[in-house]
Amino acid sequence: MKNSLPPFADCERLVYFTLNLLNIPEPHDDYFQESYLVYNRCLEKYDGTLSKFSTYYIQRLYHHFQTQHRNEQREREASFLLSIQHTPSDSDPLHESLLLFDIHHHTMLDSRERLIFDHSYSGHTVNEVAQLMKTSPSTVKRVRKCIKLKLEKLQCLPNP
Structure with a gap:
């Protein structure tokens, strides 16, 4: 069955289809190289009894690029949070950059709580927020x- 699999050159349209489906802007050179690596993994794991190779390849490629995009977005968020310049107070543990990153990604804050937290962290008063x-x-x-209760549950803040 593996002898009837299309060569990578025949899958070029599938790669561009997937990139357009994910709204990934050009240039596609790096993504095209990534797709070749995904193609090789698909050749190793493909089972012809379950689906057509093109269907399997598109699904794996879509998942790969989606995961890659998600990870890049998380890295951008982390670098933004860690680059925030503040004058930290020694008594306030919320001014540690890594703790701020943990709070953002592990406390399950909803969008309004996260926005209020960001404004408060930036130094705005309650009335300004x-x-x-x-x-x-x-x-x-x-x-x-x-927010404070959630942080205490996660032991980010000491209980008063």
Whole structure:
């Protein structure tokens, strides 16, 4: 069955189809090289009784590029969070960059909590955050309290 598999040159249209499906802008040179590596892995693991090779290859390629894009996005977020310049206070553990990264990625904050956390971390007061978010100061205080409870559960902050 492996003798009837198409050569990589015949899969070029499938590669460009997948890249366009994921809205990946040109140039596609690096992605094309990546797709060759995925092609070789597919040749090793392909089972002709389950599907056509082209279907299998497109699925594996799509998953590969999607995962690669997700990892690149996480790396960009991490480098942004770690590059934030603040004057840290010795008594405030929230001003440690790695802790900030952990809080963002492991506390299960919803989008509003994350936004309020970011504004608070940037030094905005409760009233300023409320104005920026077009909500009341009591809502901001309540959300900050929920954030603090989540952080205490994860032991990012000591219990008072």
